[in-house]
Amino acid sequence: MNPVLADLVVQHDAADLDARNLVNGLTDTQVRWQPSQSQWSVVHCIEHLAISAEMYNRAFERALAKGIRASSSQPPRRDGFISRWLVKNIEPPPRARIKTGRAYVPRLTAPMAETIWARYLAAHEVSRDRIRAADGLDLVRTRMSHPSLMIFRFSLGAGFAILTGHARRHLWQARQLISHPGFPVY
Numbered sequence: 001m002n003p004v005l006a007d008l009v010v011q012h013d014a015a016d017l018d019a020r021n022l023v024n025g026l027t028d029t030q031v032r033w034q035p036s037q038s039q040w041s042v043v044h045c046i047e048h049l050a051i052s053a054e055m056y057n058r059a060f061e062r063a064l065a066k067g068i069r070a071s072s073s074q075p076p077r078r079d080g081f082i083s084r085w086l087v088k089n090i091e092p093p094p095r096a097r098i099k100t101g102r103a104y105v106p107r108l109t110a111p112m113a114e115t116i117w118a119r120y121l122a123a124h125e126v127s128r129d130r131i132r133a134a135d136g137l138d139l140v141r142t143r144m145s146h147p148s149l150m151i152f153r154f155s156l157g158a159g160f161a162i163l164t165g166h167a168r169r170h171l172w173q174a175r176q177l178i179s180h181p182g183f184p185v186y
Contacts, residue, residue, distance in 0.1 A: 030184050042178065055148060064156075068142045
């Protein structure tokens with residue numbers, strides 16, 4: 001497997017392990033606790049990551065269907081400015097707040113331990129499958145559209161890196177909640 005893709009799978013696995021360690025042992029009260037009505041809870045973060053992965057997975061599927069095969073006869077290209085900026089700025093700690101699009105907002109209609117956690121794990125497993133399926137493609141020349149803002153296009157490789165960095169960003173956010181002085185102890 002392409003070493004860039006193999007590393008992305010490892011990063012995805014690490015994010016899932018981090019998420020599991022983060023929520024392991026927390027009560028339903030703890031995962032739903034919010035410092036204020038305008039701030040997310042741990043479960044908001046996890047559901048948001050599930051929703052985002054599902055949407056990105058559909059965009060990955062479209063890009064994979066049109067993928068450009070890697071060729072050793074063409075010189076390697078570098079991602080453009082927007083792709084590099086997105087990958088850099090999605091990483092934690094956040095340098096700027098980014099308003100969450102309506103399609104990505106968590107709904108919190110199910111208990112954490114059941115549906116939301118299973119949804120998160122399933123979406124991330126599909127993401128790993130999409131990353132593996134890209135082996136042999138040119139990760140820079142194969143382009144994709146942002147899942148909800150189709151006007152924004154970036155490389156497939158950047159899309160994979162954005163999704164993985166996005167997971168780290170919101171797991172960092174959830175970790176900040178757990179260390180908040182008002183976080184419930186029960």
